[in-house]
């Protein structure tokens with residue numbers, strides 16, 4: 001049989017590496033890197049190399065399923081689609097459009113996300129649409145929109161090769177964005193770039209750091225205010241930049257005056273002399289890149305953390321140039337795109353606000369509906385609370401697994417089981433799908449055409465290599481079919497390129513994007529016109545909002561701190577080998593073999609006090625739940641702190657986490673809660 005090579009994009013992280021899927025007939029046989037790709041340049045990480053394996057897995061959903069008692073029975077598409085369309089319509093009619101909600105997916109293409117938000121708004125008349133960005137970079141989207149005017153990475157991945165200094169804070173870059181992590185390490189080793197790492201855990205990058213410190217969990221706002229205090233005390237701020245390009249500096253100066261290095265040492269446990277040295281290094285660099293991720297955003301003070309970093313960059317003139325900026329690393333392969341396409345409750349595609357009558361009028365006209373809902377909808381975290389409270393009656397979830405990924409999952413699982421109607425569209429029968437009334441078998445990345453937008457805003461073509469298994473269908477076809485069966489006539493597309501053409505015509509930042517222009521390696525937005533070359537660096541000469549706005553922010557304590565009953569701080573996160581709820585990596589033999597079970601990292605000092613040895617079982621309990629896991633005794637965590645990866649549904653870290661939210665971004669504080677440890681069986 002003929003062997004084919006299809007150029008496409010890795011389905012895992014926001015680096016957006018280029019790869020070839022190797023196939024024979026409708027079977028994938030392997031993955032190969034793309035040597036000319038601008039991000040991956042002939043490399044892939046272990047997940048990319050093995051990205052074909054889950055696609056072929058025998059557990060792939062291949063037929064629609066209908067609930068029957070405690071289980072499911074196979075059904076045909078006609079019945080399943082009608083059931084979804086009519087249940088959503090009936091509930092919307094009975095309880096009002098805002099009793100229905102939609103969860104879209106950062107695993108899906110831009111075109112599919114555009115259709116999801118069109119389905120929610122044009123067909124079902126609600127802005128209750130969101131996706132996992134809420135759990136992830138919602139703080140960035142809200143925080144940077146206020147300071148810079150755009151909540152995206154300011155630079156390109158290629159710019160990492162130019163920077164003289166990296167300040168990595170709350171990003172385990174080599175594990176979670178491996179191909180970006182590699183650029184940082186190479187910059188240090190090959191070019192002598194400096195590296196500052198602030199992370200409560202000893203991550204891999206610490207090995208290469210010029211300076212590193214383990215701050216107290218959740219103390220970042222104090223820490224970054226302290227850096228600014230030290231910079232101003234030493235007179236290292238960029239006065240000309242501040243005068244020409246920013247506003248609000250006096251308020252910032254006043255606020256950070258209270259964050260002396262000595263006070264910040266008390267709040268963050270970072271030694272005052274390290275703080276002063278880090279401030280000197282950062283301010284003195286010619287081209288300095290801030291790199292951050294979930295360690296900053298997943299807090300009740302997530303927006304404040306993001307804004308403190310934006311303040312730091314503006315204070316020193318370190319934003320708006322090649323090799324110099326503020327770089328939130330976006331997590332999922334297409335989380336940037338899902339946000340760009342408006343799978344968010346307050347904006348349609350291109351961050352155009354639903355509250356703006358002109359925006360609503362433009363979209364209503366294009367979509368052929370009399371009006372669109374004007375009130376911003378509920379965030380994903382609020383949708384789950386609504387389901388628990390009984391105000392949300394029906395949810396259509398596509399490509400998300402909140403029964404494992406949302407905080408306080410006991411609460412989430414109760415909420416899901418209360419719904420009058422739940423439809424889940426996935427490629428596997430996930431923990432969430434088990435609560436569904438209808439399960440729709442969907443396409444993986446290898447089985448459809450479309451586009452993903454990576455963390456550097458690069459919109460790239462994803463290409464179909466093989467057919468869907470069994471009766472499974474492309475997500476975009478399924479969403480359009482549901483719209484049609486709900487009586488809507490405006491979703492008739494022969495190919496995803498037609499969906500992109502419509503999205504581009506309504507979305508200025510994607511205005512110049514079309515499939516023929518994406519052929520080689522895509523385009524970086526903003527790309528407003530057909531001859532515009534795309535934008536590698538944002539905020540050059542002026543910020544998107546005009547002047548950069550300093551937003552002085554005070555430190556506030558986490559929602560739950562340790563006490564006598566729950567004396568340890570629990571933080572949660574990821575492993576290099578696994579992806580989120582493991583629906584895909586748990587079905588990839590190489591990855592599963594490397595990291596088959598859940599564990600808790602505990603410091604040698606705490607292990608000694610508890611009398612627990614490496615490999616013994618520990619019961620970890622919070623006010624919300626208990627899990628029993630293997631003890632991994634390691635210096636990576638500080639005494640008093642423990643860490644559990646959230647990948648393992650059978651010992652779900654999220655049974656423990658707290659659903660306390662940042663008041664603006666509505667992101668949960670996944671990174672801190674209080675727990676108790678006991679030897680299992682003791």
Ligand SMILES: Nc1nc2c(c(=O)[nH]1)N[C@H]1C(S)=C(S)[C@@H](COP(=O)(O)OP(=O)(O)OC[C@H]3O[C@@H](n4cnc5c(=O)[nH]c(N)nc54)[C@H](O)[C@@H]3O)O[C@H]1N2
Nearest residue numbers: 170171172176217218293294295331332573574576579580
């Ligand atoms: N292998 C793999 N890669 C992934 C993913 C995956 O599941 N697996 N997921 C992708 C997604 S969606 C995302 S969002 C990214 C996430 O990428 P990251 O944000 O890099 O990953 P996390 O493990 O969540 O946490 C990052 C770091 O935050 C630190 N941290 C914890 N608490 C604090 C704190 O209070 N302050 C600070 N400053 N740091 C703290 C942790 O010690 C950790 O090193 O990864 C993406 N890449």
Ligand SMILES: Nc1nc2c(c(=O)[nH]1)N[C@H]1C(S)=C(S)[C@@H](COP(=O)(O)OP(=O)(O)OC[C@H]3O[C@@H](n4cnc5c(=O)[nH]c(N)nc54)[C@H](O)[C@@H]3O)O[C@H]1N2
Nearest residue numbers: 107132135136399400401405425442572580581583646670
């Ligand atoms: N404790 C704790 N919890 C966390 C975090 C943390 O750091 N700590 N991080 C949070 C973050 S940053 C994130 S992004 C979320 C992620 O949370 P989720 O998005 O819920 O997690 P995933 O496992 O990535 O879910 C994606 C689902 O899509 C399916 N899928 C894959 N491709 C396709 C496709 O093309 N079509 C369809 N229909 N389905 C597809 C997969 O099988 C999987 O079930 O988790 C959050 N939860």
Ligand code: SF4
Nearest residue numbers: 010012013017045048
């Ligand atoms: S770095 Fe990210 S995009 Fe690249 S191969 Fe690894 S998981 Fe895929």
Ligand SMILES: [Mo]
Nearest residue numbers: 135136331332
């Ligand atoms: Mo994420």
